[in-house]
């Protein structure tokens with residue numbers, strides 16, 4: 001077990017009350033747990049910025065009626081098969097599709113892939129959820 005360091009933080013009353021509200025709302029047992037998780041999230045964001053190995057989930061929403069779009073999206077994923085680990089396709093309704101693409105690679109390459117997929121005509125949404133491979137978080 002690693003040793004715990006204690007430090008005090010000064011902040012305005014209003015901000016402190018907002019902190020307390022967030023801690024309660026999120027169901028944390030105490031402020032320390034909440035702040036540790038906030039910090040870990042921030043570390044993941046920093047790592048994501050230029051790290052050479054991250055994981056990411058790309059969420060695409062698109063109209064499958066758009067001519068050749070499904071084929072184009074599959075083709076682009078094949079071109080970057082070195083990044084794409086798995087893809088799940090969901091039929092949202094009669095015309096809309098969602099695809100969750102799980103990837104692993106450099107942050108730059110994954111961002112480029114998201115941009116490429118987003119640019120395809122008929123893609124209505126392309127979201128990216130960042131993830132860490134866990135190195136540097138313990």
Ligand code: NI
Nearest residue numbers: 064090091097
């Ligand atoms: Ni579909």
